[in-house]
Each structure stands twice: as C-alpha cells, then as structure tokens.
C-alpha cells in the first residue's frame with residue numbers, strides 16, 4: 001500500500017465530510033463496543049485476567065532476544081525453515097523466493113497486517129502468481145482495490161449495499177442478504193483453497209518453547225490456508241513471540257473477548273512444523289519469516305516500548321472519537337486508530353508522520369479499554385514532545401508555565417476576558433488597515449466565546465443561594 005500518512009490532515013477533512021462513512025463507522029464501532037462490554041461484564045475477575053495477559057506480553061518484551069533465539073531453535077527442530085528479515089524489502093524477497101522455489105501459481109492468504117505492512121501481494125503478483133485474500137473482509141477490500149480500514153474488520157467502511165454492488169461488478173455474483181453474500185464468497189474461494197500451491201498467514205503468537213505458531217480466527221479460512229496447500233509461510237514481527245503455552249492461554253483469555261466479544265474465537269490453530277509421516281493433513285513444507293522492520297529500535301526505547309505489547313484486538317479503534325469520525329483510510333497507512341498513530345509514527349520515516357501524533361484528543365478511552373493497559377495518550381504526547389525538539393509548542397509551554405503559577409494564570413485569564421469582547425472588532429480594524437484578506441481569515445476563525453470561569457459561576461451561585 002502506498003504510504004500517505006503525510007496527508008493525514010487532508011484525508012481526515014475529506015473523511016469528516018463523508019456522511020455515509022460516518023453512519024457506517026457509527027454503526028460498526030457501536031456494535032463492537034456493545035459486544036465487547038457484554039463479554040467483559042460476564043468475565044469474572046477480569047482485572048486479574050488483564051493483568052496476566054499484560055504480564056505475559058511485557059515479560060516477552062523483556063526477554064525478546066532470548067525468546068526469539070529459542071523460537072528459532074525449536075521451530076527448526078520441528079522442521080520449519082526460519083528466515084530473518086531486517087526490513088520489508090528483505091521479507092518480501094524471502095517470501096517471493098520461497099514462492100518461486102515452490103513454483104507457486106495460486107497463493108491463498110489469511111488476514112495479516114504484517115503482510116500488508118511489507119506490501120507482499122504486489123510483489124507476488126509481479127512474479128506472476130494469483131494471490132487470493134481468503135478472509136471475507138480482506139476479500140472484499142481486495143476486490144475493491146482498497147487497503148483495510150480496521151485491524152480486525154478490514155471492510156468495516158463498506159455497507160452491505162457496497163458489497164452487493166462489488167460482488168455483481170467484479171465476480172458477476174448476485175446476492176442481497178449477508179449470509180447469501182458470505183456463501184457466494186465461500187464458493188468462490190473454495191476452489192482456490194483446493195488448487196493453491198502455497199498458503200501465507202500472519203502469526204498471532206509464536207511459542208518459543210515449542211517453535212509453534214498460534215493463529216486465531218473465526219472463518220476457518222486460515223485453517224484452510226495452512227492445511228490445504230503443500231507449502232505454508234507464516235510471517236511474524238519480532239514482538240509476536242511469547243515464552244510458552246501458559247502465556248498463550250493468558251493472552252487468549254482476553255483477546256477474543258476484547259476483539260469481537262466472543263469467549264473464544266471459532267478456530268485457534270497451533271502449528272508445529274510440517275506434516276509428519278502418517279498425518280493426513282497440513283503443509284509438507286513450513287517457513288517462518290521473522291521481521292524486524294524498525295521494532296528493535298522501538299524495543300530499545302523505554303518510553304515507547306509498551307507499544308510493542310499490542311495484540312491487535314482493535315478495541316482501542318472502536319472507542320476512539322477520532323477513528324469513529326474519520327475511519328481507517330485517513331491515517332494513510334495500514335495501521336489506524338490510536339495504536340495505528342503510534343505504530344506508523346514509530347515504524348515509518350519521521351518526515352512522513354508529522355501530524356499523526358496530533359490525531360488524538362487525549363480523552364484516554366483507548367488506554368482505559370486496552371486489555372494490556374497500553375497508555376496511548378502518554379506515548380503520543382511523548383512523540384509530540386520529541387517532534388517539537390523536547391520543548392513543546394509555544395502555546396503548550398506558555399500554558400504549562402501558567403498552570404504552574406496560579407496567580408499568573410488568573411491574571412492571564414482575566415486579561416483574556418477583558419480583551420475577548422473587543423475581538424469582534426478585530427476583522428474591521430484589520431480591513432480598515434488595508435488587510436481585507438487577513439480580516440476575512442480572522443473573521444472566519446472567531447474563537448468560541450470565553451464563558452465565566454467555573455469558580456466565578458460557583459461564587460455567584462453561592463451568593464444567590466445565600467440571598468434567597
């Protein structure tokens with residue numbers, strides 16, 4: 001996907017004006033929030049489960065180099081070929097070489113943000129392979145030629161009517177109701193699974209102790225992608241490793257609940273090496289590509305390291321007022337919402353992401369919702385401070401100074417209140433001075449009226465009460 005994060009402001013403005021998009025986002029995010037809340041309410045001792053999941057992820061980050069080496073050793077012992085990729089280009093070329101060696105003409109894929117991150121599909125198509133996304137949402141956005149707009153619901157921005165039209169135009173398939181459309185996609189994909197030469201997936205967790213990869217899904221397409229084709233390639237970023245199956249269980253107790261509100265996802269696959277003699281299914285050749293792509297740098301940063309704990313449940317997107325308003329595409333890359341603003345800023349070159357840390361109201365809903373308590377606002381503030389050279393903006397520094405000196409604060413607010421009623425005259429004065437363009441600009445940006453302060457209103461209310 002083309003990186004368009006530089007245009008975050010412009011894309012956000014267009015998205016804000018898209019009434020249809022707002023309606024779809026409102027419906028979808030409310031639905032996710034409702035299901036998640038109901039599921040969490042029904043989970044006894046949920047704070048304890050959150051703490052265990054957090055401990056599993058943070059412990060893995062604390063021991064990452066050792067766990068990755070252990071994973072390599074045990075995956076290799078189980079028969080999987082392990083590849084290390086420093087960046088997206090290297091990861092693409094590793095997977096393309098595996099596909100060439102397997103003479104892969106048809107490739108099926110399970111939904112994976114990491115293969116979106118490295119732009120894998122165009123590289124495979126360039127070598128002449130047919131690449132099929134098999135997750136229903138990914139299938140829809142692939143047909144539409146669009147990137148995903150949500151971490152777990154890639155076609156969240158599409159209405160049912162959009163999908164009806166898309167299937168008719170691109171596949172010549174006609175359906176109306178959602179179950180009918182799902183069946184049409186299923187039939188179209190079934191023959192691809194059976195004829196595929198290679199399956200590619202991401203990894204939810206990789207278990208250092210056994211060299212296994214764990215894949216969580218609801219549609220069964222990942223299980224088909226990993227068991228039907230003779231070759232399976234799993235692509236993971238370095239932070240996906242966990243120590244053992246206790247850690248997997250700790251994360252799985254909260255991941256599906258936080259993602260879709262399910263107690264457990266419909267399919268949890270644990271794959272350890274290729275099919276053994278006498279086994280009836282599974283790939284005959286398995287590969288694990290372990291990608292860094294800037295994450296070692298993040299890991300070494302104590303202030304921002306916790307971003308890597310994310311398990312991609314998507315819950316922070318659904319509660320974010322910015323995501324609810326602009327959707328995923330406005331973020332300009334594959335990672336949207338609060339965690340997306342963080343990941344994109346950390347993984348992409350600095351010049352491309354200047355505005356992303358500011359795409360946040362600092363309301364804290366993401367932090368409160370995250371099952372791992374990742375503090376997105378704090379991290380985004382740290383990124384803002386770094387972007388401003390550690391000194392903050394002039395307005396921020398002035399406010400900080402005043403906030404630390406109550407008397408100066410009162411004097412400044414009093415002065416602002418005294419000037420405020422006169423501001424209406426400002427455009428006229430500027431235009432008299434010959435600056436009609438500037439006057440127009442100022443007139444169009446009239447700040448909201450300064451209301452009486454809370455303490456003044458309280459004093460007045462108190463006085464009224466005493467009088468009556």
Ligand code: SF4
Nearest residue numbers: 310311313314316370
């Ligand atoms: S940051 Fe937390 S809430 Fe957001 S996707 Fe990651 S784990 Fe889920």
